Amino acid sequence: MGHRAIREHRAGLIAGWLGAVALALTALLPAPAAAWGGYGHRTTAQIALANIKPETRAGIERLLRYEARLGTPDCDLKTLEDASVWPDCVRRDYWRWGYTAAWHYRTTPICEAYNPRANCSGGNCVTAQIERSQRLLADESLPPHIRLEALAFMVHFVGDIHQPLHSGDKDDRGGNDRETDYGIVPDLNLHWIWDGPLAERAITSARPSLVRRYSASEKAAIATGDATDWGRESWQIGRDFLYPTAFDTDPCAGDLPGETALSQDDIATAIPVSQERIQQAGLRMARLLDEAFAPGPLPLPERDRR
Numbered sequence: 001m002g003h004r005a006i007r008e009h010r011a012g013l014i015a016g017w018l019g020a021v022a023l024a025l026t027a028l029l030p031a032p033a034a035a036w037g038g039y040g041h042r043t044t045a046q047i048a049l050a051n052i053k054p055e056t057r058a059g060i061e062r063l064l065r066y067e068a069r070l071g072t073p074d075c076d077l078k079t080l081e082d083a084s085v086w087p088d089c090v091r092r093d094y095w096r097w098g099y100t101a102a103w104h105y106r107t108t109p110i111c112e113a114y115n116p117r118a119n120c121s122g123g124n125c126v127t128a129q130i131e132r133s134q135r136l137l138a139d140e141s142l143p144p145h146i147r148l149e150a151l152a153f154m155v156h157f158v159g160d161i162h163q164p165l166h167s168g169d170k171d172d173r174g175g176n177d178r179e180t181d182y183g184i185v186p187d188l189n190l191h192w193i194w195d196g197p198l199a200e201r202a203i204t205s206a207r208p209s210l211v212r213r214y215s216a217s218e219k220a221a222i223a224t225g226d227a228t229d230w231g232r233e234s235w236q237i238g239r240d241f242l243y244p245t246a247f248d249t250d251p252c253a254g255d256l257p258g259e260t261a262l263s264q265d266d267i268a269t270a271i272p273v274s275q276e277r278i279q280q281a282g283l284r285m286a287r288l289l290d291e292a293f294a295p296g297p298l299p300l301p302e303r304d305r306r
Contacts, residue, residue, distance in 0.1 A: 038085050040199035040278060044159045045084035046211045047282020051219065052289050059293040060151065062144070069145035083152040084159060103129040103157065105166040106231060107174060110239035111252035114168075116228045126166060127227040130157045130288075131301070138292040154292075155285055158230075162281035165191045167231040168238030170251055180246065181261035190246055193262065194274070201267070202274035210279050223283040226301075230284065234277070241273060 049057070060080055067077045075089035076082045087104070090097040106125035108114050120128050136142060136150035160166050165174040172178050175190030182193050203210055214222070225233075243251035246260050262270070291298060 037196040037199060038088075039203065040163075040195065041084040041088075041156060041159045042081045043203050043211060044162075044278055044281040044285060045079075045081045045155055047279065048155065048285040048289060049080055050211055050213050051283060051286040053293075056290050056293040060289070063148040063151055066145040066148050069143075070149060077148065077152060080155065084155045086152040087156040100153075103153070104160050105174060106161075107165075107167060107169050108231075108235050110168040110170055110235065110243060114232050114235050116231065126157050126161045127231050130154060130161065130227040133157065134288050134292050135298055138294075138298045154288060158285040158288065159281050161227060161230045162234060162277040162284075163194060164234040164237040164242050164277070165194055167234035168236070168242075170243060170256060175242075177258065178246070178256075179259035183262065183264055183267060190242075190260070194242070194270075198267065198270055198274050199278065202271045203278060205271060206275050210275060210282070214283060219283055219287070222280055223287040225284070230280075237273060237277075242270075245269060 052060075064078060064083075070077065072086070072090050072093075074093075075086050077086050087100065091100055102124040104126055106119050106127050108118060116127065119125060123129065123132060133150040133154035137147050137154055139147070169175060173191075175194070176192070178190040180188055180190045180193055182188050182197055185197070188197075239251070243256070245266050246262060247256050249256075
C-alpha cells in the first residue's frame with residue numbers, strides 16, 4: 001500500500017471513529033418530542049406537585065381515576081407527570097387528535113412587534129388553549145373525564161409556552177429548520193436542543209434542585225402573569241438571547257444561515273435561561289391548578305368585565 005493510500009486509509013478510520021462517537025453520544029439523548037421533551041415536561045409537573053395546596057392534590061387524584069373514560073390506552077394518564085406529556089402522546093393518533101397540533105405553540109416573528117392576538121384563529125394556539133383548559137378544568141358541572149382531559153392539556157401547554165421557540169422564531173418553524181451542533185454532537189436542530197439536551201442539563205445541574213417546595217415570597221415573585229405575558233417573555237428571549245447566541249449576530253440584521261453550532265460557552269450561558277423558564281412553568285402551573293380547584297367559578301378575565 002502506497003503512502004497516499006495509507007493516509008487515506010487512516011483518515012477513513014479516524015472519520016469512522018469520530019462518527020461512531022458522535023452517534024453514541026446522540027444515542028444518549030432522548031428521542032425528539034415537543035417542548036422541553038418528556039423530561040422537561042415531567043419536571044414542570046413535579047415542581048407544581050411540590051407547591052400546590054393539599055385540596056388541589058386531592059382534586060387531581062379524584063380526576064385521575066377517570067383515565068379509562070378517555071379511551072387512550074396507549075397514553076398513560078395516571079399521574080400529573082403523565083398528564084404533562086399526554087397531549088404529545090395522543091396527537092400521534094392523527095385521525096383522532098391531529099386537530100390539536102396547532103394548540104402547542106403561537107409564534108410571532110422575532111423581528112416583528114409582539115402581537116398577542118395574531119396567529120390564533122379560532123383559539124387554535126397555546127395561549128388561548130391554556131385559558132380554555134383551565135376554565136374547563138374548573139367547571140364542576142362537566143363530566144370528570146372532560147375535566148381530566150382539560151387538566152392534561154393545561155399542564156402540558158403551560159410547559160410549552162415557556163419554551164422560547166414555541167413563541168418566537170425567524171421563519172424556521174420554531175428553530176426546527178436550523179441544523180445545529182450541540183457541543184461535539186452534530187446534526188441536531190435548534191428547537192430540539194432547547195427541548196431536550198439543554199433542558200436536561202439545566203434541570204440536572206440546578207443547585208438547589210428546581211423540584212422543591214418554594215417559599216411564599218418566591219412564589220409571589222415567580223408565579224406571575226397570564227399566558228399572554230408568558231408568551232411575550234418567550235418571544236423576547238428568542239429575540240434578545242436565543243437567536244443572537246446561536247448565530248453570533250443580530251438576527252434581524254439579515255438572513256441567517258440554515259445551520260449553526262452552539263459552543264460550550266453558548267451552552268453555559270443558556271443553562272440559567274432554561275432553568276428559569278422551567279421553574280417559572282412549574283410554579284405558574286401550580287397557581288393555575290390551585291385556582292381551578294378552588295371553590296366556586298373562576299373569575300372572568302379583566303377584558304370580559306368591561
